[in-house]
Amino acid sequence: MNTRNISRFGLLLALALAGNSQAATLTLKPADGMTVVGDVIQVGQGGTVELDLQLVLASGDALPGHYGGEILVSYDSRYFDFNGFTPDGTSYFCDPLPPAGCAPIVSTTGFDETVRFGFENAYNTNVAGTLSFTATAPVGTTAALGLADADDFFGTFLLYDRGLAPYEGLQFSGASVAVVPLPASVWLLGTAVAALAARRRFRHTTG
Amino acid sequence: MKTFRLLTILLCASPLMAGAAETASAGTVQSDADCAALLERWATDPKAAPKAVINACKDQLAQSAALPVAATAPIAATDPCAGPGAADSVLCWGPWASVAPAAGFRDDPAQPPIPDREICDARTEQCQPLLAASPPPEPPLGSCAPGTPCGFATVVAGTSSSDDAEDTTFARFDMASDGSQFTVSPEGGAAIDSVSGMTTSVTPRDDGYETMRANGRAGDEQSRLAARVVRDGEDQVELAADVWSHGNRSTQAAQSGYFAWGTATSQAGLDALNAGNVSVNFSGPMSVDKNTTAAMTVDFGTNPTWTGNWTNPAYSFGAGGVVTGADLISLPEQFTENVVADQSFVQGVLLGEPGGARGIAHIIDVTLSEQGRIKDVGLLRDVVAGPTAQVTGSP
Secondary structure, eight states, X not given: OOHHHHHXXXXXXXXXXXXXXXXXXXXXXXXXXXXXXXXXXXXXXTOXXXXXXXXXXXTTOOOOOEEEEEEEEEEETTTEEEEEEEESSXXXXXXXXXXXXXXXXXXXXXXXXXXXXXXXXXXXXXXXEEEEEEEOSOTTOEEEEEEEESOTTTOOOEEOSSSOEEOTTOEEEOEEEEEEOOOHHHXXXXXXXXXXXXXXXXXXXXX | OHXXXXXXHHHHHHHHHHHHHHHHHHHTOOSHHHHHHHHHHHHHOTTSXXXXXXXXXXXXXXXXXXXXXXXXXXXXXXXXXXXXXXXXXXXOOGGGGGTSOOTTOOOOTTSOOOOSSEEEETXXXXXXXXXXXXXXXXOTTOOOOTTSEEEXXXXXXXXXXXXXXXXXXXXXXXXXXXXXXXXXXXXXXXXXXXXXXXXXXXXXXXXXXXXXXXXXXXXXXXXXXXXXXXXOTTSOXXXXXXEEEEEEXXXXXXXXXXXXXXXXXXXXXXXXXXXXXXXXXEEEEBSSSTTOEEEXXXXXXXXXXXXEEEEETTEEEEEEEEEEXXXXXXXXXXXXXXXXXXXXXXXXXXXXXXXXXXXXXXXXXXXXXXXXXXXXXXXXEEOOOGGGOOOEEOO
16 A cells, blocks of 8 residues: 555545544433333423423544534414523524624514524533423324434634534534323323312311 | 033033934944844834934935845956947947847957846946846736735635635735725636725734624625734734635625735835845745644845745645745745645735734645645734744854
C-alpha cells in the first residue's frame, strides 16, 4: 500500500468516523411523568402533553458539545393547542427579530399548524427545553407531532465549539400521542372523593 | 469675596494649566519606540493616553516610516557627476545612471561601483541603495490594499461547506459590515453574490466572539452566513469567520464554504507597527478542519516577516515569509521539511487597527509528504492577555 493509498484510507476512515459522529437525532421525548405505552404517549382528552427537546446519540456517536439551530414542530390544530416552550439553559434566536424579542412563532394553514423557533447553546444530550401542548383530539385518536429543521435546504443546525460548522447528518424525530379515556381507577377515585365530600357536608348539616 | 477672587484666579489660570498638561503629556513621548509601545498599550486600553497624544504618535511614526531607504554614506563625494553642471555633462546621466551609462561615460575603476538598484534625489543628485534587492512574491489570490475590507474563502459544490482538497477552490470574500450581504469571487470563476438584505440575528458566545446568523431569500435564491463575529460599538462587524452558503431551492444547485474576513490594517497602522519593531502573536482554529490550530508571529520592522505553525492531531507543519503592506506571503524555502514546498503556499492579511479588534485572515494550500494536500481558511486573533501580553517591542 503506497503513501497515496494510505492517505486515502485515512481519509475514508476519518470520513466514516465523522459521519458516525454526526448521526445523532434531535427528538421530542416524553417528559418525566408522562404515561408511555410502547412509543406512544397516553393522555386524556384535555390533558397536557410535555415533550423534552433532546439530542439522542446512536451507539458510537461523539458528544457534539454546544450546538443550536431552528426547529419546526408541526401538528393538526384540531388535535393540539400549543402552550409554550420553556428553554433549559438555551437561548432563543429568531429571524427576523420581532420588536418584542424572540418567541416561538405559531403559523396556521387550514388545520396544519407549525411552531417555529431557534435556540442557541444547547449542550450535548442535555434537555434543550420543554414543549407543552394540550391534547384536544377526540378520545381514541392517535396524532403525531412532527419535528424538522426549519430550513430544509441549507439546514440551520450548527456545532459551536472552536468555530461554527454545519451539524452534518443530524436527524429529527417527533412524537406520537394517543388520546385515551380516563382509566377506571380515576373514575373510582373521583366517585369516592365526591362521596366523602357529600357525606361530610350531610353530617355537618344534620349535626 | 475671597472665594470670588480664588475662582477668578482659577478661571484665568485653567487654560494655561491645560496647555501645560497637554505639553507635558505629549512631551513624555520622545522616541518612535515610546510611541509604538504607547500605541500597543492603547490597542488594549483605549484610555491609556489622550487621543491627541495617540494622534501625534501616529503622525510621528508615519513620518518616520516614510523613508524606506537605508541611511548609507553619501557617494556624492566621489561621484564626478555630483558637482555643479553635472546635468549638462555627457559624462553624467543624473538619476538615470543606474539604468544605463551616459553617452560619454567611461568606467573609472577608482570610483566606487554604482549599486545595482538605487533611489536618487534629483535635487541633491545623491543616490542610495534600495534595501529590497528582489521583489516580494505575488500573493496567489491578489493583494489586499491597506485599510480596505478583505477576506478569503473556500468554495465547494453543494451545501456541506467542505470537501476533498482537490474539489475545493479558493476565493476572495467580501461582506457588508452589517452581515446583510456577501460576495465570493473564486479563482477564475464567476462571482457568487448573495441575495441582498439578509436578516441577521446575533447571540453571545463565551470565546470573545458572537454568533451571527444571516439568512435571506429572493425567489428561489437563498443565501446564508453562520459566522463568529467581532463587532464594534456601532454593531458593525470588524472580524468574521466560518460558514457561507448560496444556492437555488428550486434546482437544488448550491455552493458553500468557509471564510475569514475583516478590514486590512491601514497604512498608518502598518507604519506604526513597523516603526515600533514589535512582534505580535496570533492564534486560532482553522475553519475547515477545526482540529487544526494555527499560530503565527509577525515581526514588524524595516523588513517585516512572519512565521507560523499549524498543529493537528494527525500532523503539523511550519511556514514563514514576508509581509508586504498588509499581505502575508509564504516563501518556499521557509516551509518545514514535511511540506512539498513547490506545491504549497500560505497567504494572509493583517486585519484591524490599534484600539480595535485585530487578526489575520489566511488560507493554506499545502501538500504534506505524508498526509497529502490540505486546503483551509482561518481567522486568527492577536494574543494579548493582561500582564503576560504577547506583544513585545525592541527599542
